[in-house]
Amino acid sequence: MTKEIVVLGAGVIGLTTALQIQEKGGYHVTIIAEVLPSDPKTIKYTSHWAGAHHVSLANEGTLQHRLDSETFTEMWKLSAPGAVGEGCFLRLHQREFYDYVRSEDVLLAMPNHQPIPDNELVPGAVEGVSFDTITVDIPVYLNYLMARFLAGGGSVVRGAVQHINQVIEGGVSLFSNGKGGACRPDAIIVCVGLGARTLGGIEDKSVMPIRGQTVLLRAPWVRVGSTLKKDGGWTYIIPRRSGNVVVGGTKEENDWYPLPRPETTLDILKRALLLCPDLAPPEVRAQRQPAVEDLQSLILEECCGLRPYREGGMRLEVERLQAPNGAQVPIIHNYGHGPAGYMSSFGSASVALDLLEKSFKLA
DSSP: OOEEEEEEOOSHHHHHHHHHHHHHSSEEEEEEESSOTTSOOOTTOGGGGOOOBOOOOOOTTSHHHHHHHHHHHHHHHHTSTTOTTGGGEEEEEEEEEESSOOSOOTTTTSTTOEEOOGGGOOTTOSEEEEEEEEEEOHHHHHHHHHHHHHHTTOEEEEOOOSBHHHHHHHTTHHHHTSOTTSSOOSEEEEOOGGGGGTSBTTOOTTEEEEEEEEEEEEOTTOOEEEEEEETTEEEEEEEOTTSEEEEEOOOEETOOOOSOOHHHHHHHHHHHHHHOGGGSOHHHHTTSOOOTHHHHTTEEEEEEEEEEEETTSOEEEEEEEEOTTSOEEEEEEEEOBGGGHHHHHHHHHHHHHHHHHHHHHHO
16 A cells, blocks of 8 residues: 655755655655745755755765765766766866865775875865766756656645644645645655754754855856865865856854855855866966956856754654554654755665655554
């Protein structure tokens, strides 16, 4: 008998989790979300604002490393020439620079990994490595996940859930037609990101934003990614398949301000140009040393997102809440991934699916 599963949230974690469960078979999955990938950008939906590249900082042997590795393997397959998801990704060479000597290189397993010679280090770096990875073209990829989910038989309902009991008692129909009680879920997967702080019945106060500000440039001549980790922060260059380039960034804990700050944009552009002078148009570089002003005409958008960080790490676990008929409904939590949502998406979805299936076996 097919079980009815509800996934709360349509960000990259919610979409990927819903997709994996739907494609497993034996389940009908409905996503309930207030914001969907095709909607205009909003600060309520973090996945729209991500970089996003796959450069994991997780130490080997940790859960985060396992999730990131599984996700990279899947994304590398999807990005292969001729693969169904190729258009969502750009395979590229990545350079990572550090202003400190690392005790462990957590990127050793990446394709074509090699140290960067001292004479090729950027100003401020004392060490560097290069390797191959992928970047994600966010607008294309989110809609690819949604289309694949719908094509596989999944359903989507727009709704603003105030308390998880609304879903337990009212089911999907409460949000689809305003008439509760029909099609009550056999399990609920909570993938609401920052919303876990305020969602009734969850109210996880260990969840907080890490504000990230970036600038989106039109620079199709840039096809190498770069990151400089310096003074506890980072500067990064993330080219996308579309020819757009994300430059950033900031890491501002518990900062809820929803709009880009002009002074931060200027600082990002200055740092980005030092890291990657090739951001400036080729015709400018052919004549003189580029300046920040040369990047102004390339700006498509100034961006700001609130990464859903959780003190103590992501929440990947099961609890049970009681339905009106007395049954215990499994609630699988998959949120709190901070800046690693895209990097851990397939891995965390696999764990959520495993937790779901085990919860039914134990029932």
